[in-house]
Amino acid sequence: MSDTVLRDFSDRPRIGFKGADTSRWLSQQGLRFGDASNRAYPQPDGSLLVRLSPGEFLLLEAGDTGAVVRLQAAWSWEAEAGLCFPVPRRDSHAWFHLEGARVPEVFATLCGVDLRLHRFADHSVAQTSVARLNAIVIRDGDGFHLLADSASAEYLQACLSDALAA
Known part of the structure; x- marks a missing residue:
């Protein structure tokens, strides 16, 4: 049996x-992050702010903190957001979480x-x-977040399940 x-x-x-x-707008909203891209930055409420590039971020909300709703409410065309636009990742990306000793082995396949x-800090x-x-693969402690095209969610889940069963 697998753990x-x-x-x-x-x-x-x-x-x-x-x-x-x-980055300026998110900082004004109270989010904390560094300059490095391809890094995840834990937030005080347990959410994870992922910097994908100098000008692209993804917020994964832990539990029901309201962080996403708060950011959606703060952003508007009239706000001082400048060149900062929302990207509806919930509509476009399925989100899986894998945890356990065999995860790196599963991903290797x-x-x-x-x-x-x-190797992957x-x-x-x-x-x-x-x-x-x-x-998008994000290491978070001993677990990994995996985001991919939502139209292929069933296929991806089947691939992950097959790799776990092997």
Whole structure:
């Protein structure tokens, strides 16, 4: 029996923002992050702010903190957001979470990036291919968040389940 668990977090809140002024606007909203891209930055409420590039971010809400709703309410065309635009990641990306000792081994069968814990540091982000789908992989402690095209969610879940069963 495997101690590795696959969960579908697709019903959880998430949102993206992109544009040249996004880092300034998110900072004004109280989010904390560094300059490095392809990094995840834990927030005080337990959410995870992922910096995908200098001007593109993804917020994964932990539980029901209201962080996504708060950001949606704060952004508007009239606000001082400048060149910062919402990206509805909940509509476009399925969200899975894998946790357990075999996760790096499972990913090794589906992905070309070495996600072993001693190679892929905590809060690292890989924008890569998983099961031939464009994907975002985020290490969060001993677990991994995986986001990919929502239209292919059933296919991806089946691939992950098959790899877990092997």
